[in-house]
Amino acid sequence: MSLGLYVHRTSALHAAPAGAKMLGLLGATTALLLFSSPPVLVTALAATLGLYALARLGPRELAFVPHLCAWVLLPLFVLQGVLSGWDTATRAVLRLAVLVLLAMLVSLTTRASDQIEALQRALRPLARFGVSPARLGLLLSLTLRFIPLLATWVHEVREAQRVRGLEHHPIAVLIPLLVKTLRTADALAEAIDARCFDAEDPP
Amino acid sequence: MIQLHAVHHHFGDRPVLQGLELTLSERRIGVVGGNGSGKSTFARLLNGLLVPERGRVLVDGLDTRTDARAVRRQVGFVFQNPDHQIVLPTVEEDLAFGLKNLKLPPAEVSERVTTALRRYDLEPLRHHPAHLLSGGQKQLLALSGVLVMAPRYIVFDEPTTLLDLRNRRRFAQAIHDLPQTAIVVSHDLELLRDFERVLVFDEGRVVLDDVPATALDTYERSMA
Numbered sequence: 100m101s102l103g104l105y106v107h108r109t110s111a112l113h114a115a116p117a118g119a120k121m122l123g124l125l126g127a128t129t130a131l132l133l134f135s136s137p138p139v140l141v142t143a144l145a146a147t148l149g150l151y152a153l154a155r156l157g158p159r160e161l162a163f164v165p166h167l168c169a170w171v172l173l174p175l176f177v178l179q180g181v182l183s184g185w186d187t188a189t190r191a192v193l194r195l196a197v198l199v200l201l202a203m204l205v206s207l208t209t210r211a212s213d214q215i216e217a218l219q220r221a222l223r224p225l226a227r228f229g230v231s232p233a234r235l236g237l238l239l240s241l242t243l244r245f246i247p248l249l250a251t252w253v254h255e256v257r258e259a260q261r262v263r264g265l266e267h268h269p270i271a272v273l274i275p276l277l278v279k280t281l282r283t284a285d286a287l288a289e290a291i292d293a294r295c296f297d298a299e300d301p302p
Numbered sequence: 303m304i305q306l307h308a309v310h311h312h313f314g315d316r317p318v319l320q321g322l323e324l325t326l327s328e329r330r331i332g333v334v335g336g337n338g339s340g341k342s343t344f345a346r347l348l349n350g351l352l353v354p355e356r357g358r359v360l361v362d363g364l365d366t367r368t369d370a371r372a373v374r375r376q377v378g379f380v381f382q383n384p385d386h387q388i389v390l391p392t393v394e395e396d397l398a399f400g401l402k403n404l405k406l407p408p409a410e411v412s413e414r415v416t417t418a419l420r421r422y423d424l425e426p427l428r429h430h431p432a433h434l435l436s437g438g439q440k441q442l443l444a445l446s447g448v449l450v451m452a453p454r455y456i457v458f459d460e461p462t463t464l465l466d467l468r469n470r471r472r473f474a475q476a477i478h479d480l481p482q483t484a485i486v487v488s489h490d491l492e493l494l495r496d497f498e499r500v501l502v503f504d505e506g507r508v509v510l511d512d513v514p515a516t517a518l519d520t521y522e523r524s525m526a
Binding site for chain 1: 346349351371374375378379381383385386387388389390391392394395398399400403404428429431432433434447448451
């Protein structure tokens with residue numbers, strides 16, 4: 100399951116509570132580990148694809164599947180087949196395919212903020228041990244925000260260093276990137292304060 | 303009304319603000335000054351992001367030192383770089399961030415977010431990843447993220463610096479149309495021409511406090 104992949108559609112799956120979907124994923128994972136006969140796995144795969152249709156997600160949202168097959172499932176199938184036999188390989192690949200598709204389905208139909216709120220609720224019992232669910236939730240949110248931002252900065256810094264002939268010098272790229280990241284972290288902390296976030300008193 | 307009484311602040315050994323004594327009651331107040339003159343520090347004092355080493359800042363009678371949370375509900379802050387202000391990955395989620403911090407009921411969060419999206423034609427971008435917006439859209443999202451919280455005052459720290467001419471004009475109009483009191487720190491002197499009052503900062507002091515025609519012309523001459 101990944102955060103920040105949400106694709107907006109009007110469907111029952113989109114409307115379902117994030118916590119229920121995440122629990123459903125956990126349940127499905129456990130069930131697939133317990134019951135892994137090929138007919139069960141094929142049925143699970145068909146049901147999962149049915150859920151994609153129910154969520155009104157199409158080929159565009161399934162564009163990751165060929166990459167998944169080429170880079171993960173096929174090599175795994177060959178490796179397992181050679182090492183443990185083709186029956187085990189078929190089960191392993193089918194199980195992994197269903198689990199990845201289900202995890203992606205949860206990500207595609209659930210807003211990052213809803214997933215984070217569900218996680219925060221699940222982590223609330225840990226508050227008595229000094230864990231702050233609000234802080235952890237915010238940490239996840241900021242991580243999501245920072246990933247595309249970092250990618251842009253890497254590009255900018257590399258461009259700037261290319262002009263100076265230092266494009267392939269890792270230190271020349273890393274140091275400005277680190278400085279920029281720390282400065283932005285300070286600025287973001289101010290912005291979060293300005294928008295009334297309080298880790299001790301979570302929403 | 304925002305009042306500053308004998309406000310002093312240092313960064314290390316360097317004095318950044320020296321004995322500020324101000325009452326801010328006009329609806330549109332501009333703040334200008336050279337780099338390092340103390341204007342951004344001044345802006346951060348107004349909503350309690352920074353507490354003065356000496357002196358007091360009062361927002362409608364609330365002291366930023368002792369009532370910081372209540373002050374932040376009254377005073378919104380728009381930063382120079384919207385990338386430093388957008389916290390959550392999509393437009394809708396980011397707009398809801400401040401409202402959830404205020405613990406508003408979900409129905410009201412949803413209603414306020416929708417109103418904010420319509421205000422600046424951001425509705426088609428509701429589920430859009432925030433990092434893929436244009437610079438102008440990001441700055442409008444940052445402003446919307448503050449406006450949804452319905453503050454009485456909004457402080458802007460050089461809000462148009464990163465915008466092109468079209469977006470600068472659009473943002474200037476957005477500030478112009480705000481019902482709130484706006485305190486705008488800017489190097490964009492045209493933005494402040496129709497304001498009611500302009501403060502000119504130099505070396506941590508307000509060296510001129512006048513209507514824009516006088517204050518901006520004097521400031522421009524001093525920078526020539």
